[in-house]
Amino acid sequence: MGKRSNEPFLWLLFSAGGVFAAMVIPILLFLFGVAFPLGWLKAPDYNSLLTLASNPLARLFLFGLCMLSLFHWAHRFRYTLYDGLQIKHLNELINTFCYGGAIVGSVVAAWLLWRFP
């Protein structure tokens, strides 16, 4: 018997993050990254945005979005480096960078969203 693989678990996170990212990120990035800064739409004022983001369900949603999206990135980016640049010999370094980055980002997200404001 070979070593048990983490692959199915990582693939599950990749896949869940892929769905979440596809459904949610385009509209949020369009509004906050493009439409509001360019003045196409009126940005919500500070207090209403704070009220919205303070809601426990919104915070849980944001945490899930950040965590799953990061693991989606980690898995996909890791294989892009493998296949695209063929740098398999840097295996451990890439894994540490990708999954380590996803874990650090998730902890930062949890820490930021735990208490509000």
Add this chain to the structure above:
Amino acid sequence: MAAPTEYVPKTYRARMSTYWWLARRPYVKFILRESSSVAVAWFVIFTLIQIRALKHGADAYAAFEAWLQNPLLIAINVIALFFVIFHAITWFNLAPKAMAVRMGGKRVPDILIAGPNFAAWIVVSAVLAWFILR
């Protein structure tokens, strides 16, 4: 030839060019699709900075909004938006290939599986926009 190691097998393998994925359009599309994950990661960083600014008070948030108007940042966000939309479209189109549903001995047409995904995308986007803009 280099000594065999864990990642360099003894059997001969021709070394592919590092830029193999530029050779054909579908390869380029594949690499661009996979690269969309970088835009996803950028969005998370962006969101974390935004949440931090929101928690630090109205002044900090105003500074964050001013920072977003920087042309460089707008350019980054437009490119990232292109990539996340590309990710969404390719992801939903992939769904029928990942789950080949059979009913009554026949395979359910791709459009019946991809379609609801696209419909859900529109609904989710509309609901989020409503929460933010109301």
